Amino acid sequence: MSSQDISSNANSRVLKTYQEARLQNTENLRKLVVDAAATLLQEEGPEAVTVRKVSQKMGCSTKIIYSLFVNKEGLAQQLYLDGCKLLANEFETTPQAADPVQHMMNLGETFWQFGQRYSSYYKLMFGGAFADFKPDEESVHGTVTAMRQLITVISSAQEQGRIPGQYDTESIVRIVWASLHGVIHLYHGGHLGDVQSAHAVYRQTLSLIVSSLMPEQIT
Numbered sequence: 001m002s003s004q005d006i007s008s009n010a011n012s013r014v015l016k017t018y019q020e021a022r023l024q025n026t027e028n029l030r031k032l033v034v035d036a037a038a039t040l041l042q043e044e045g046p047e048a049v050t051v052r053k054v055s056q057k058m059g060c061s062t063k064i065i066y067s068l069f070v071n072k073e074g075l076a077q078q079l080y081l082d083g084c085k086l087l088a089n090e091f092e093t094t095p096q097a098a099d100p101v102q103h104m105m106n107l108g109e110t111f112w113q114f115g116q117r118y119s120s121y122y123k124l125m126f127g128g129a130f131a132d133f134k135p136d137e138e139s140v141h142g143t144v145t146a147m148r149q150l151i152t153v154i155s156s157a158q159e160q161g162r163i164p165g166q167y168d169t170e171s172i173v174r175i176v177w178a179s180l181h182g183v184i185h186l187y188h189g190g191h192l193g194d195v196q197s198a199h200a201v202y203r204q205t206l207s208l209i210v211s212s213l214m215p216e217q218i219t
Contacts, residue, residue, distance in 0.1 A: 030068050033058060034078050041079060041120045046129030051075070076124065076133040083121035084142035090114050091149040100157040101214050107150050108180060108206040112199065115184040126181055127188060147173060154213075162214045172213065179209055 036057045040048045051072055055062045069075040094110045097103040115122045123129040125143075135143070144151075154172050157163045163172065183205050187198035 026068070029064070030078075033065055033068060033075070034082065037075055037079055038082060041124065042118075045120050046124050049075070049079070049124075049130075073130070073133045076130045077136065077139055079121070080125055080133070080135060080139050081142045083118065083125045084139075084146040086118055086121060087111075087114055087125075087146040088148065091146065094149065100153050100160070100162055101210055103153045104150075104157075104176075104210050104213075105206060107153065108176075108210070109203075111180055112184065112202050115188075116195070119188070122184070123188065127185060147177065150176065157214060176209055176213075179205055 033054060037049050037054045040053060040057060049072070051062050051065050054075070055065055058065075065075070069078065090110050090113070091107060094106050097106060120129075124133075151169060151173055154163065154176075155169045158165065158169060158172075167175075180202065183192070183198065183202045186192050187195070187202075192198035192201055
């Protein structure tokens with residue numbers, strides 16, 4: 001190999017390394033912006049997540065954030081996806097039970113706790129806190145991934161003959177999710193009293209749903 005070839009290869013590698021570093025720097029900056037937005041989301045609520053306030057927290061210009069996310073909705077989408085990861089992690093760490101009834105009860109309780117522990121994420125994801133943000137295909141896929149544990153236990157119960165076959169798995173998941181979300185949404189809107197009263201209504205709703213799907217004693 002000639003010295004010219006060696007030099008050409010070296011220059012090519014320098015260029016590639018520069019491109020990789022630039023990409024990595026962009027990814028790191030995106031993460032820092034999302035972290036700052038997530039902090040505002042948790043500490044001050046969804047209404048505090050504006051490009052201006054995020055830029056102030058970051059100590060940078062709004063132009064930088066616009067260049068990374070285009071607009072507030074782009075930033076909201078990233079927070080939505082992060083919320084999906086949080087929800088998926090909560091479901092994955094939920095105690096499993098051999099009995100699908102108890103397993104669904106456990107997952108249902110996890111969904112309630114997620115709505116309390118990450119209330120700002122919950123309002124962003126499911127409560128319409130960002131009026132102009134509508135989940136796109138990637139966000140919807142993230143939601144499905146987050147709900148994988150619920151989908152699995154329902155599908156397994158169907159295969160075992162524990163759930164009658166008139167509904168498909170997707171329809172059952174939507175019915176369960178919509179019903180439980182309705183209770184949490186009403187609570188966040190101040191319609192169900194204090195947290196203890198709302199939680200009692202939520203548990204009753206969960207029991208009714210599970211017992212209607214798999215008729216047997218709910219403890």
